[in-house]
Amino acid sequence: MSTGSVEVVYRGIFQKTLAKNICRGVVFAAKKEGKIGTAFGRYSDSPERNGIPAKQFAVVSDTHDELQEHLARYEPDNNDVTIACDDALCKGVESWAWYGLQPINKLLKKGGTLLVTSFQSPNKLINFIHRKGEPYNLALVRAAASFSGLWVYKDDHTDARLLGALAKVAPHIVGIDAICEVIKEQWKDDLKVASARKTYEATETIPVSADQGNEEVPFEFEKPGWKTMEEGLVIRGISAEQQKVEGWEGGYVPTRNPTFKKFSTRTMRPVINFDTCIKCTLCWLQCPDSCFDITPDGLYDANMEACCGCGVCEAVCPVEDCVTMVNEEAFDDNASQWEMWVKDKKGYETWMTEKISDKPPRSHGFHHVGQYAEETADEST
Amino acid sequence: MSDVITETLDDYIKTQVLEAWKGPKTVPEQEYFTSGHRTCQGCESALVMKLMAKAAGPRTIILGSTGCMYVANTTYLSTPWSVPWMHTQLGSSGSAATGTAAGLRALMRKGKMEKERINVIAFCGDGGGADMGLSAISAALQHTEYNLLILMYDNESYANTDIQVSGSSPYGANSTFSPPGKERRIMHRRWKKNTAPMLAAGHPECKYVATVCMSYAVEAMNAVRKALSIGGPTFIHSLDPCPKGWDYDPMFSHELGELAVETGIWPLYEIEEGKIKMYGKSKRIVNGQMKRKPVQDYLLRQGRFAHFIDEDIEYFQAKTDEMWEKWLIPGVLPFSAEA
Ligand SMILES: Cc1ncc(C[n+]2csc(CCOP(=O)(O)OP(=O)(O)O)c2C)c(N)n1
Numbered sequence: 002m003s004t005g006s007v008e009v010v011y012r013g014i015f016q017k018t019l020a021k022n023i024c025r026g027v028v029f030a031a032k033k034e035g036k037i038g039t040a041f042g043r044y045s046d047s048p049e050r051n052g053i054p055a056k057q058f059a060v061v062s063d064t065h066d067e068l069q070e071h072l073a074r075y076e077p078d079n080n081d082v083t084i085a086c087d088d089a090l091c092k093g094v095e096s097w098a099w100y101g102l103q104p105i106n107k108l109l110k111k112g113g114t115l116l117v118t119s120f121q122s123p124n125k126l127i128n129f130i131h132r133k134g135e136p137y138n139l140a141l142v143r144a145a146a147s148f149s150g151l152w153v154y155k156d157d158h159t160d161a162r163l164l165g166a167l168a169k170v171a172p173h174i175v176g177i178d179a180i181c182e183v184i185k186e187q188w189k190d191d192l193k194v195a196s197a198r199k200t201y202e203a204t205e206t207i208p209v210s211a212d213q214g215n216e217e218v219p220f221e222f223e224k225p226g227w228k229t230m231e232e233g234l235v236i237r238g239i240s241a242e243q244q245k246v247e248g249w250e251g252g253y254v255p256t257r258n259p260t261f262k263k264f265s266t267r268t269m270r271p272v273i274n275f276d277t278c279i280k281c282t283l284c285w286l287q288c289p290d291s292c293f294d295i296t297p298d299g300l301y302d303a304n305m306e307a308c309c310g311c312g313v314c315e316a317v318c319p320v321e322d323c324v325t326m327v328n329e330e331a332f333d334d335n336a337s338q339w340e341m342w343v344k345d346k347k348g349y350e351t352w353m354t355e356k357i358s359d360k361p362p363r364s365h366g367f368h369h370v371g372q373y374a375e376e377t378a379d380e381s382t
Numbered sequence: 383m384s385d386v387i388t389e390t391l392d393d394y395i396k397t398q399v400l401e402a403w404k405g406p407k408t409v410p411e412q413e414y415f416t417s418g419h420r421t422c423q424g425c426e427s428a429l430v431m432k433l434m435a436k437a438a439g440p441r442t443i444i445l446g447s448t449g450c451m452y453v454a455n456t457t458y459l460s461t462p463w464s465v466p467w468m469h470t471q472l473g474s475s476g477s478a479a480t481g482t483a484a485g486l487r488a489l490m491r492k493g494k495m496e497k498e499r500i501n502v503i504a505f506c507g508d509g510g511g512a513d514m515g516l517s518a519i520s521a522a523l524q525h526t527e528y529n530l531l532i533l534m535y536d537n538e539s540y541a542n543t544d545i546q547v548s549g550s551s552p553y554g555a556n557s558t559f560s561p562p563g564k565e566r567r568i569m570h571r572r573w574k575k576n577t578a579p580m581l582a583a584g585h586p587e588c589k590y591v592a593t594v595c596m597s598y599a600v601e602a603m604n605a606v607r608k609a610l611s612i613g614g615p616t617f618i619h620s621l622d623p624c625p626k627g628w629d630y631d632p633m634f635s636h637e638l639g640e641l642a643v644e645t646g647i648w649p650l651y652e653i654e655e656g657k658i659k660m661y662g663k664s665k666r667i668v669n670g671q672m673k674r675k676p677v678q679d680y681l682l683r684q685g686r687f688a689h690f691i692d693e694d695i696e697y698f699q700a701k702t703d704e705m706w707e708k709w710l711i712p713g714v715l716p717f718s719a720e721a
Pocket residue numbers: 448449450451472473506507508509510511537539540541542543548
């Protein structure tokens with residue numbers, strides 16, 4: 002008698018179908034093994050928004066009673082496996098709902114496995130992942146975070162690969178034969194079955210000890226109890242005054258919402274070349290998230306606590322290579338780029354050149370009709 | 383008796399002059415809709431909120447009908463608003479705006495509030511405005527004794543509930559209610575509702591109706607400023623690229639807004655005291671200074687049209703050509719006089 006649960010953490014909308022395919026695949030495969038299960042999304046993540054971390058779950062049990070017992074909670078919190086469909090989620094998850102930042106391994110049980118799609122080294126990821134205080138395992142699937150949109154799915158086998166890897170790290174939940182059978186049934190594609198089996202064979206886990214990982218205390222805030230909430234569902238507005246920040250006198254730093262920061266939505270961040278900026282204001286004006294702080298010298302610095310990485314600033318900047326979107330994994334903190342530049346312009350140039358040269362491809366969905374077919378053809382050659 | 387009313391009107395309808403901003407460098411720094419909303423990456427409707435609030439300034443009350451701009455901006459006791467904001471029901475932007483403007487006036491008349499010009503803006507989505515809220519907006523636009531602005535942010539679907547077709551969804555678009563199938567490719571066959579001209583033509587005493595797109599931010603903010611200066615009820619319709627519902631990489635939000643205008647799909651104009659004035663690239667199109675780009679440059683960049691075949695693109699192009707070549711007022715008024 003046992004229950005197994007899998008938590009799939011993914012980028013809202015971009016990976017919604019991917020996550021659904023994984024969770025449904027687990028449940029169908031478990032059924033082949035004579036168990037029962039259910040796949041579901043977390044209510045508070047809906048309606049999903051592009052990029053904002055969301056979760057789906059697959060829970061599998063031997064009996065109905067066990068399954069129901071497990072489901073009688075808001076979100077399964079003792080998972081055998083947590084799958085992070087995008088490795089930038091290792092920096093923490095601030096979901097649509099009201100949490101602050103949740104470490105990616107928070108709902109993973111002691112000794113469970115965190116499964117991540119990534120081309121990074123395990124050590125690099127462990128440095129991002131918050132310290133758990135309990136030992137667990139890390140397994141990597143060497144695949145790109147597959148992003149597509151609501152209507153057109155990019156079928157690059159990432160779903161099959163993750164299912165294959167899952168069978169390796171948690172055979173007590175589903176075995177590889179059942180997984181392959183289900184993939185064959187659902188997609189009628191032998192290549193996809195082969196992808197699952199190949200990943201199953203290649204997947205290795207490494208142990209992570211209780212005290213390994215990022216020591217940072219994830220951002221939290223005090224939630225009012227029902228007795229402290231104000232009448233009439235009043236929410237206090239944000240101050241329209243600018244923040245007073247040392248060293249920023251004469252510039253303008255708007256006050257921001259302290260209970261939702263949005264940076265964990267980001268998979269890329271803008272890097273700014275302050276030397277070539279012509280102060281045209283367009284990045285500042287067009288950023289939907291009001292991220293740009295105006296510096297005392299009239300430049301524009303994207304605030305990394307607020308930036309969700311949409312890339313609009315890069316698209317609107319009229320100066321070539323003045324704003325460059327760079328993979329989020331290239332950064333360890335949310336520090337101000339402008340402050341770094343002011344302190345040491347030569348040093349900043351070296352830093353910036355290194356960052357913008359490190360540009361592994363990462364697509365945020367649909368660019369044009371036919372693109373996914375071209376991309377998957379490239380990937381398989 | 384009528385004199386008394388005129389006097390009262392004079393006191394409270396008195397409007398203000400919010401000068402047009404001359405370019406992006408003259409736009410003030412203050413944000414009244416700031417960071418920390420739960421919209422998608424690259425959400426242009428969020429940009430509407432930011433720029434609308436900036437254009438209106440701090441002495442503004444904003445009312446918002448249900449939709450993405452309510453749900454993503456105020457749930458879980460967390461908000462990016464710094465001006466007073468209140469939720470109103472999905473079809474109620476018109477009534478909420480009228481009621482708030484009337485309430486403010488009554489409080490000022492009774493001396494319970496200092497007399498002051500406070501902007502009242504009600505926003506609604508295309509579903510909440512052009513479909514469900516049409517009658518309430520119509521009523522609001524007839525009440526010439528109140529100063530108010532209704533701004534409809536049009537992401538071309540009922541977006542918040544995961545993208546259902548609305549009367550403002552474009553022909554053929556994929557949505558939760560119109561998934562292309564094997565037998566039937568085009569499930570949504572209605573042409574987009576022509577909302578702004580309908581409201582302008584139907585409410586001859588409404589002094590200002592305009593279309594905007596946030597890719598032309600300064601012009602859009604100046605439209606808000608004019609709407610709040612001219613006096614009486616006003617209406618602005620904004621077209622907002624929506625990366626989730628339209629299915630495209632969020633970095634293209636700004637560019638798709640430009641393409642909507644450049645292809646002629648989204649004409650930009652102001653109808654001010656009965657006079658129509660095209661502006662920006664739409665003016666250049668009408669004057670023959672600029673050729674419209676083919677609609678496929680816009681359509682094939684969005685996953686919601688990925689099922690289109692040549693014949694669908696041709697149909698879309700022909701209908702768009704008609705707007706510019708056959709309509710009485712090109713891009714604006716669809717019928718023409720009998721020959
Ligand atoms: C009377 C009513 N019917 C249905 C709903 C469910 N609902 C909530 S938001 C929404 C979509 C509104 O669409 P739109 O006005 O276009 O705004 P958007 O979500 O696109 O921003 C719907 C249907 C509701 N809240 N109230």
